[in-house]
Amino acid sequence: MPIVTPTLAAIVFGAGAVSGGLGALLGIGGGIFLVPFLNLVLNLPFTAAAAISLTTVIATSSAVSAGRTGKQLINLRLGMLLEVATVAGSLLGGVTAQFLAQSTLQKLFGIVAAVVAIVMVSRIGRRNVILDPSAHPGVLGGRFYDEESGGVVTYRVKRLPVALFASFLAGDVSSLLGIGGGVIKVPALNAWCGVPLRAAAATSAFMIGVTATGGAVIYYGRGQLMPSLAAAAVLGVQVGSWSGLRIGDKASVNWLKLLMAAVLVFMSALMFIHSRA
């Protein structure tokens, strides 16, 4: 374990701010940047990187969701239903890891991320929102004020089993790779389950805290979490999520989809590079 200097703490603070910003904009915890950054750039052991990442994901989830309550953007019912699958997935994460070689897993995720990036780009210009304010959202759907549409929009949830499966997979990946899994949930909810991107991102941001807690307590219990670096990252999250929330509700949905696709391409490339190393 390296010695924590003020410079190192400041760098980790900055990385935490990026994660918090991504959380507010895209509903992801930023772990897919944070883990490789801490592991490869700052040379922390993988377990230490994953442990800091998971605490950052919790902080992002709590900070972003706290700043959003009262706006109806978080779909609480859908979120709590999917949490059952996602937390089960994160509990089983360790079990799945036993059956698959690390490089196989990485290649698999590289392919999945690339496919999802293409799906995301194909969603540009297509929206899930129903502009008719009298439309009924159904049991799990919702309504929220959409600045881009200039009014209250409605949406219905389709293909619930797909959403449940994606959440299970996201939880599974979470324990394995030290990420929140939003990068899987948000595109799945948006592309296949009828949830508008902003609502999908807000609901994912809400869920990832619970997903990451399962893994984080285990790393913490094993003494693999470096408290001062985790603190620096968590404080960075506060700054990043604050800024992200201020931009997020005004940014155009197409721009957000492009940003999400870029994140996925980055993740895919990273996974392939790792699987060869």
Add this chain to the structure above:
Amino acid sequence: MVKNDNSRLDRAIGRVLNVGVAASSACLAVGLGLSMFGATAGAASLMLNAGLVILMATPVGRVVVSVSEYAFERDWAFVVLTTIVLLELVGSLLAAVRLG
């Protein structure tokens, strides 16, 4: 719209998250300051660990509040769902204690 309007639950969750974020950030900021510039390693470690425990307890607290709010609304399906999530979290907590 009544069915999808969880404004009471929304406020309760908002309170838990706000308090958790504020308390953990305050502890972590003080702890980080002490560990960087102070000489008292014990106090720094105490504050840092307090901050981290509060941070990890916040999502659990949020689930607990959800269970009780759904029970208050007599929405039994969601009482069951949120209770399952809570049990899953307790499961990983037990795993952490055993492995630690």
